[in-house]
Amino acid sequence: MNLKEHLQHPVFRYVQSIADNENQRAFAIGGFVRDLLLERPCKDIDIVIEGSGLALAEQVAKQMKVKKVSYFKNFGTAMFKTSDTEIEFVGARKESYQRDSRKPIVENGSIQDDQERRDFTINALAISLNGESYGELIDPFGGIEDLNNQLLRTPLDPDITYSDDPLRMMRAVRFASQLGFRIEEESMEAISRNAHRLGIVSMERISVELNKIVLSKKPSFGFKLLEKTGLLAEIFPLMLKLKGVEVREGIGHKDNFYHTLQVLDNVAEHSDDLWLRWSAILHDIAKPQTKRFEPGHGWTFHGHEDKGARMVPKIFKSLKLPLDHKMKYVQKLVLLHLRPIALTKEVITDSAVRRLLFEAGDDIDDLMTLCRADITSKNERKVKRYLSNYELVKQRLVELEEKDRIRNFQPPVSGEMIMEIFDIPPGRQIGTLKEIIKEAILEGDIPNDLESAKKLLLEEAKKMGLQAK
Ligand code: CTP
Numbered sequence: 001m002n003l004k005e006h007l008q009h010p011v012f013r014y015v016q017s018i019a020d021n022e023n024q025r026a027f028a029i030g031g032f033v034r035d036l037l038l039e040r041p042c043k044d045i046d047i048v049i050e051g052s053g054l055a056l057a058e059q060v061a062k063q064m065k066v067k068k069v070s071y072f073k074n075f076g077t078a079m080f081k082t083s084d085t086e087i088e089f090v091g092a093r094k095e096s097y098q099r100d101s102r103k104p105i106v107e108n109g110s111i112q113d114d115q116e117r118r119d120f121t122i123n124a125l126a127i128s129l130n131g132e133s134y135g136e137l138i139d140p141f142g143g144i145e146d147l148n149n150q151l152l153r154t155p156l157d158p159d160i161t162y163s164d165d166p167l168r169m170m171r172a173v174r175f176a177s178q179l180g181f182r183i184e185e186e187s188m189e190a191i192s193r194n195a196h197r198l199g200i201v202s203m204e205r206i207s208v209e210l211n212k213i214v215l216s217k218k219p220s221f222g223f224k225l226l227e228k229t230g231l232l233a234e235i236f237p238l239m240l241k242l243k244g245v246e247v248r249e250g251i252g253h254k255d256n257f258y259h260t261l262q263v264l265d266n267v268a269e270h271s272d273d274l275w276l277r278w279s280a281i282l283h284d285i286a287k288p289q290t291k292r293f294e295p296g297h298g299w300t301f302h303g304h305e306d307k308g309a310r311m312v313p314k315i316f317k318s319l320k321l322p323l324d325h326k327m328k329y330v331q332k333l334v335l336l337h338l339r340p341i342a343l344t345k346e347v348i349t350d351s352a353v354r355r356l357l358f359e360a361g362d363d364i365d366d367l368m369t370l371c372r373a374d375i376t377s378k379n380e381r382k383v384k385r386y387l388s389n390y391e392l393v394k395q396r397l398v399e400l401e402e403k404d405r406i407r408n409f410q411p412p413v414s415g416e417m418i419m420e421i422f423d424i425p426p427g428r429q430i431g432t433l434k435e436i437i438k439e440a441i442l443e444g445d446i447p448n449d450l451e452s453a454k455k456l457l458l459e460e461a462k463k464m465g466l467q468a469k
Contacts, residue, residue, distance in 0.1 A: 001144070003127050004135030006036055011087055014060045015047055015129045024051040027111055027126040027138065034122050037147055038179070045087045048114055048126065054078045057089035093117065112140055116155045119168045120175065121146045124155050150181040158190035166197040169231060170209035177213045177222030188229060195230035203320040206235055210319070214277050219268055220261035227257075236319065238311075239281070241288040246299075253299040256287050259376055266373035275326045276366050279333035280373060286311055309335035329363060333370055336360055340371045344389035351443045353396050357406040358442060364407060368394060404441075404448050411438045412453040422461060423469040436460050 012028065019026035026049040035042035049056045054071055057078035061069045069080045079088040094109035095117060111126060118124040121143040128136045137144070141155040152172055154161035162169050169191045176183050183191070198206065213222035226232040233240055243257035260281060267280040286308035287301045294300055312331045316323055339356050360367045368390075375386045401407055415430045424430075437446075437453050437460075446452040458468060 001137040002135040003033075003036065003137060007127070007129075007135060009045060009082075009085060009087075011045065011047070011060060011064065011082065011085075012129055014063050015049075015056065016131070016134055018056060018059050018063070019049060019051075019129060020131050022051065024049055025111060026050070026056070026129045028129060029114070029126040030118065030123050033125040033127055033137075034143075034147070037125070037144070043085055045085060047087065047089050047129070048092050048111065049089065050092045050108075050110060052076075053090040060089070111138065115140060117164065118155060119161060119165070119171055121153050121155050122175075150179070151184055152176055152181050152187065153184040154187055154190075158184075158187045159194065162190055162194050163197065165201075166194065167201045167205050167209065169194060169198060169229070170201075170206055173222050173225045173229070173231065174209045174212045174216075176225055177216040177219065180217070180221070183225065191229040191231065195234055198231060198234045203235075203318070207320050210235065211274060214264075214281070215272065215274055217268065218265055219277065220265045223261055223264070236315075238285065238315065242284065246291075246293075248293050249295065251293075251298045253291075254377075256284050260284055262376045263370075263373045266376070267370060270369050270373070271366070273366070275329050276333070276369065278321070279330045279337070279366075279370055282308060282312060282315065282330060282334050283337045283370065283374065284308065285315070285334070305335055305338050332360070332363060333367055336367055337370055337374060340368060340393045341374075341386060341389060343393050348393065348396055350396075350400060353393070353400050354404060354406050354442050354444065357397060357401060357404075358409055361408050364397065368397070406442075406448065409441070409448060411441065412448065412450040413437055413457055418457065418461075421457070421468050422466045424466065429464060429466070433457060433460055433464075 007028070015026050026047060028045060029048045030046040032042050032045045047053075047056070053076055054073065057069055057071070057080065061067075061080050064082065066080045066082060069078055071078045075090075076093070077088055077090045079086060081087070092109050092111050092114040094107040094113045115124040115126060115138070121141040123143075124141055125143040126138040128134060128138060142153075146153050152175055154168075172183050172187060172191060175181060213219055213226070216222055223232070226235075227240065227243075239260075240257070242260055243255060245252045245255050260283070263283065264277060264280040267277055271277070284301075284304060286304040286306075290301045290304040290307055292300050292302070309331045312327060312334060313323065315321075316327045316330075321327065336356070336359060339359075343352050343356065357364060372390055375383055375390065377383050377386070411434055413434065415426070415434060418424075418430050418433055419426065437456055440446045440456055441448045441453070446456055461468070
């Protein structure tokens with residue numbers, strides 16, 4: 001197969017002329033070749049030379065007039081950027097391809113040595129960049145066949161490939177989930193045998209792969225593989241506690257692991273937002289801890305939303321996810337995930353809808369997406385009922401937001417205004433008065449405007465013995 005036509009980037013011709021001059025073989029390799037054949041967009045190009053990657057990068061950069069080149073001498077790699085493409089250069093090596101490892105490299109090798117030390121046959125494809133053979137595909141391990149059969153297979157014995165870099169077990173699941181590929185049976189067995197070795201990999205690297213699984217089209221596919229291979233037990237055992245069904249007095253509850261995955265897939269159909277997807281993963285995380293059986297009634301999970309929200313920081317910390325506003329967002333969604341449907345259990349009052357809008361703020365639409373995704377019962381009648389309730393709440397939210405503008409609402413009288421009107425210093429009275437006004441607006445006792453708020457303020461202040469100046 002010749003892929004000359006597809007080597008659009010100018011870097012390839014520069015590499016060709018330099019490598020030909022030096023009498024060294026050079027190749028495009030790895031993810032770039034895979035994505036080219038899969039017709040997926042790819043922003044990075046990896047180039048391997050049977051020689052010095054550093055020297056090649058230096059010469060190519062000079063000819064292309066690229067000023068900034070980063071050299072990683074310990075690893076024998078160098079890279080630079082051209083417009084939106086990152087190009088990395090490396091010498092072919094005999095040992096495992098561990099770009100993130102602290103271990104310095106390694107012995108120089110041939111292209112075949114380099115290919116066999118890569119993770120999967122589909123990532124070990126190379127395209128020649130030399131003279132006559134320019135554009136020719138080098139595929140010693142049947143990578144093309146595996147691409148066609150949608151199969152993830154290691155070039156060497158999987159026990160060797162995975163022990164060279166245990167992160168590759170996560171990568172196997174990640175590629176399977178992203179591409180919808182199968183993992184070869186032998187590889188599945190090797191991963192199950194070696195799952196515990198993930199312990200030597202940093203959680204930062206693991207969560208990069210985990211997030212790619214979360215962001216794939218049907219994330220449940222990846223999570224089921226993580227569970228089946230024992231990788232999930234290594235990285236996020238808490239999630240496994242959701243698994244299983246207990247039956248008492250003939251009454252069971254749903255398997256919250258599979259329910260969670262269904263909710264995650266449902267959310268994934270409507271949103272690519274990583275953190276909304278994490279909210280789906282964590283929305284029921286406290287169900288095992290809050291589970292009770294009430295005789296004559298059945299299973300309850302009272303307070304799981306509240307406890308779940310409180311568990312989020314620890315979970316984020318252990319998975320090395322960011323502890324900033326993204327975590328706060330997930331906490332908020334976990335905390336509020338029952339609220340929209342709970343509203344429909346009684347008469348839906350304006351004040352309850354207003355409160356929900358106030359608490360969710362700009363995240364109300366995401367909350368509704370999560371809430372919609374959470375309706376997964378097998379009982380069709382129940383689903384129908386929940387869905388029509390959901391639509392009702394949605395409609396009420398829109399109506400009320402138009403009327404009252406409660407989302408992101410700030411009480412119309414500020415602390416400064418109160419101090420100014422009554423000529424008083426900062427103190428507890430100000431907070432109390434602000435709270436009374438906020439409550440009155442949320443309850444619908446007064447409209448959300450300055451005039452009404454001021455009127456109420458004067459009345460309430462009078463009761464407290466305050467006089468306007
Ligand atoms: N590689 C490997 N083992 C690893 C990481 C990477 O063998 N643990 C090799 C693979 O050949 C891979 C190449 O290095 O194709 C580049 O790795 P990377 O850029 O991390 O991944 P890509 O395969 O390019 O995939 P993506 O861009 O989706 O991350």
